[in-house]
Structures are given as structure tokens and as C-alpha cells.
Amino acid sequence: MNVYDIFKKVAFQLDPETAHNQSMYLLSRFPESLATFMGAHEKLLEDSEGLDLSLPMKDGNIWSFPVGLAAGLDKNAEAISFFSSIPFGAVEVGTVTPKPQEGNPRPRMFRLKEEESLLNRMGFNNEGMEKVYKNLQKSDRHGKVIGVNLGKNKVTSQEQAVEDYRLLYEKFAPIGQYLVINVSSPNTPGLRDLQNIESLRVLFEGLKDLREKVNTPLYLKIAPDLSLEDIPAIVELAREQSLAGIIATNTTIREDIGKGGISGRLLREKGxxxxxxxxxxxxxDPHLELIGVGGISDFSDLLQFWKAGGRATQIYTAFIYQGPPLLLNWRLELVKEMKRLSVSKFTDYLDALREDRS
Ligand SMILES: Cc1cc2nc3c(=O)[nH]c(=O)nc-3n(C[C@H](O)[C@H](O)[C@H](O)COP(=O)(O)O)c2cc1C
Structure with missing residues (x-):
């Protein structure tokens, strides 16, 4: 049993949101010592060269490992110092909205243990952009890439949504290495309607002048519940608007299970x-990147994504169930795989993997 298993035994006795809040409290106060205690602090690990990946990020920043932390776990950028000290290749904070908001009534986060999945209807609870900005300024990033995920306030009408995204872009473009427009959460009424092509075009046109002033790579995060036929037009729009890429996917709606969004293994196939x-x-197209997220739980999911042509991934739910040991194992697996194919760089490994017939 590792330290995380013991921690999880205690945390899983609590309701999920209480466990989350208490963990975040501890991780934000004792980031270095907890990372060390869990045996996951990067300073404890053997150097693993060549696992890094160059993605469209500001200042040419690279991901030190092809797996990052997905949005929603560190909504307020409180525990960057912890998440960046363990082997995540990048950390995405948020979703942050212009004004602070409470989110939906509790209970609003549920474990589906057998399926290693979660159901949540948090509704963008966060402390608002001023506070998140301050947290970002004072955090220790350990040289990691930090992305900021942006969402509109619930009280903001669809017509005014662009204004919210403008405020957020202006605030975070100078401080985030990449930004994400989130119009794919199922928990803010009407938000997903902004995913239709015309609304997306209005939104990105509305950001154009700000992007010309400060050019921080911008990604669009999409829902897994879009019809597959709609996807080429969204990719085309990303190309037309010079986005850095797409993050796919957010949580999925499963009304047979409950109100909210499902993440984890139950999302894997759809994602x-x-x-x-x-x-x-x-x-x-070398100008568009896909960051893959949604149900990625085992090393075999990474292999499948890489074989299909993907490179960078993120996780949330698998990290809750498996903790930092998951990252340590994946790192070891990748090093082993690279040895097997006699390559010393992750990017060469991807080429070799796609050619490998064994
Ligand atoms: C409790 C919870 C809260 C989340 N909050 C956000 C959020 O604020 N913004 C966002 O873009 N995604 C949010 N997500 C979605 C995750 O970033 C991710 O896209 C999704 O969970 C699928 O990945 P996974 O299966 O690895 O968890 C949240 C997910 C969970 C489980």
C-alpha cells in the first residue's frame, strides 16, 4: 500500500466535496512537503530525459511530460506549487469567471467507485478572476507550463458572454502560458449553446483585437456530446481563427445516471x-494541436491516443482514484517503451510507435 492509498482510504470516508476542499487546503499550505511525503516530488525522481514535448505555448514553453492536469481540480489556482512539483507536464487552473460565484447547491459531486468515475454539477464555483490572478502571481510553478481555463458567469446573458471572455482574456493573457475558452461545461445553463459555429465565430471575433495586443495561445475546450458530424466545422473554425488547438473533451451528460457531467472510465469511449x-x-496541420482529455485512466489509453496521432493529454478523475503513483508509473512505462523502440526522445517515440508492428 502506498501513501496515496492510505490517504484515499481516509478521504473516501468523507463526502467528495469535503474531501476535495480539505485536500486542497493541505496541498496549498504544504505543497513541497506533501509532494515529498507521497514520494512524488520530482526532485526525488531519477532524471528522465527526452520526455518533453513542445506545444503551442507562450514563450516557447514545453510540457516536461505529455500528461497534464485538467481544469476543475485547482479552480482557484491555490495548489499550483504542489501540482507543478509532481510529474505533471503542465497544470491547467480554473474554470475562472470574472466575478466570484458559488456554483450549484450541494451535494454536487458524487463518486461512482465501481466505474472509477465521477458525476459533478459544480457549476463553476470559483473565487473570481481577481483572486485567481493573485494566487497565480504568488505560486511557485517549478518551471512548468500553467494554463488558465476561462468561463462566463452564470448571471451573464448569452449576448453578453463575449464581454466576460474579453475581461478574462485581458486579465490572464499576460500571466498564463495558454488560455482555454470553456463553452462545454454541462453545468452552466445555456453555456453549451455557445458551441454552435456562429456563436463561436462571434466569440472569437470579439477577442481578436485583444489577441493582437497580447498573443497567448488560445484553445477551445469542447463537449463529448457534440455530434461527430459537427466536429470538422469546429476544427475549421479553429483554423480560421488561428487558435492553438482544441481540448477534447469535457464531461458527458448521462441522464440515466444523474444530473451533471460524467468523467472517468465511463467517458472513455465517447471521449x-x-x-x-x-x-x-x-x-x-502543424498549426493545430489536440490536447486529449476524458476517461484516460491507464497507460493503454495513452498508447491508443498516441497511435491515433495525438500527443498531449490531461487527466482529472484517474488522478483522484489513483493519485500521484499513476504519474510515476506512466513515466516509468514511457521510459521502458522508449527503450523498447530504441529512441531517446518522446517525439521520436511517437513516430516509432506509429510504425511499430510488433
Ligand atoms: C469535479 C469536476 C470539476 C470539473 N470542473 C471543470 C471546470 O471547472 N472546467 C473545465 O473545463 N472542466 C472541468 N472538469 C472537466 C475536466 O477538466 C475533464 O475535462 C473531464 O473530467 C474529463 O476528464 P477525466 O475523465 O480525466 O476526468 C471538471 C471535472 C470534474 C470531475
Missing amino acids: RMVREKVLEAMGD
Whole structure:
């Protein structure tokens, strides 16, 4: 049993949101010592060269490992110092909205243990952009890439949504290495309607002048519940608007299970189908990147994504169930795989993997 298993035994006795809040409290106060205690602090690990990946990020920043932390776990950028000290290749904070907001009534986060999945209807609870900005300024990033995920306030009408995203872009473009427009959470009424092509075009046109002033790579995060036929047009729009890429996917709606969004293993197949459709639509366009997220739980999921043409991934739910040992194992697996194919760089490994017939 590792330290995380013991921690999880205690945390899983509590209701999920209480466990989350108490963990975040501890991680934000004792980031270095907890990372060390869990045996996951990067300073304790053997150097693993060549695992890094260059992605469209500001200042040419690279991901030190092809797996990052997905949005929603560190909504207020409180524990960057912890998440960046363990082997995540990048950390995405948020979703942050212009004004602070409470989110939906509790209970609003549920464990589906057998399926290693979660159901949540948090509704963008966060402390608002001023506070998140301050937290970002004072955090120790350990040289890691930090992305900021942006969302509109619930009280903001659809017509005014662009204004919210403008405020957020202006605030975070100078401080985040990449930004994400989130219009794919199922828990803010009407938000997903902004995913139709015309609304997306209005939104990105509305950001154009700000992007010309400060050019921080901008990604669009999409829902897995889009119809597969709609995906090529979204990819085309990303190309037309010079986005850095797409993050696929957010949580999925499963009304048979409950109100909210499902993440984890139950999302895996749907997420995979959407990601493969995005990759197909992107072709070999070197200007568009896909960051794959949604149900990625085992090393075999990474292999499947890489074989399909993907490179960078993120996780949330698998990290809750498996903790930092998951990252340590994946790192070891990748090093082993690279040895097997006699390559010393992750990017060469991807080429070799796609050619490998064994
Ligand atoms: C409790 C919870 C809260 C989340 N909050 C956000 C959020 O604020 N913004 C966002 O873009 N995604 C949010 N997500 C979605 C995750 O970033 C991710 O896209 C999704 O969970 C699928 O990945 P996974 O299966 O690895 O968890 C949240 C997910 C969970 C489980």
C-alpha cells in the first residue's frame, strides 16, 4: 500500500466535496512537503530525459511530460506549487469567471467507485478572476507550463458572454502560458449553446483585437456530446481563427445516471471517438494541436491516443482514484517503451510507435 492509498482510504470516508476542499487546503499550505511525503516530488525522481514535448505555448514553453492536469481540480489556482512539483507536464487552473460565484447547491459531486468515475454539477464555483490572478502571481510553478481555463458567469446573458471572455482574456493573457475558452461545461445553463459555429465565430471575433495586443495561445475546450458530424466545422473554425488547438473533451451528460457531467472510465469511449474525429479533421496541420482529455485512466489509453496521432493529454478523475503513483508509473512505462523502440526522445517515440508492428 502506498501513501496515496492510505490517504484515499481516509478521504473516501468523507463526502467528495469535503474531501476535495480539505485536500486542497493541505496541498496549498504544504505543497513541497506533501509532494515529498507521497514520494512524488520530482526532485526525488531519477532524471528522465527526452520526455518533453513542445506545444503551442507562450514563450516557447514545453510540457516536461505529455500528461497534464485538467481544469476543475485547482479552480482557484491555490495548489499550483504542489501540482507543478509532481510529474505533471503542465497544470491547467480554473474554470475562472470574472466575478466570484458559488456554483450549484450541494451535494454536487458524487463518486461512482465501481466505474472509477465521477458525476459533478459544480457549476463553476470559483473565487473570481481577481483572486485567481493573485494566487497565480504568488505560486511557485517549478518551471512548468500553467494554463488558465476561462468561463462566463452564470448571471451573464448569452449576448453578453463575449464581454466576460474579453475581461478574462485581458486579465490572464499576460500571466498564463495558454488560455482555454470553456463553452462545454454541462453545468452552466445555456453555456453549451455557445458551441454552435456562429456563436463561436462571434466569440472569437470579439477577442481578436485583444489577441493582437497580447498573443497567448488560445484553445477551445469542447463537449463529448457534440455530434461527430459537427466536429470538422469546429476544427475549421479553429483554423480560421488561428487558435492553438482544441481540448477534447469535457464531461458527458448521462441522464440515466444523474444530473451533471460524467468523467472517468465511463467517458472513455465517447471521449476517444470525439478525439479521433478531431484528429482526423486536423489532418497533419502543424498549426493545430489536440490536447486529449476524458476517461484516460491507464497507460493503454495513452498508447491508443498516441497511435491515433495525438500527443498531449490531461487527466482529472484517474488522478483522484489513483493519485500521484499513476504519474510515476506512466513515466516509468514511457521510459521502458522508449527503450523498447530504441529512441531517446518522446517525439521520436511517437513516430516509432506509429510504425511499430510488433
Ligand atoms: C469535479 C469536476 C470539476 C470539473 N470542473 C471543470 C471546470 O471547472 N472546467 C473545465 O473545463 N472542466 C472541468 N472538469 C472537466 C475536466 O477538466 C475533464 O475535462 C473531464 O473530467 C474529463 O476528464 P477525466 O475523465 O480525466 O476526468 C471538471 C471535472 C470534474 C470531475
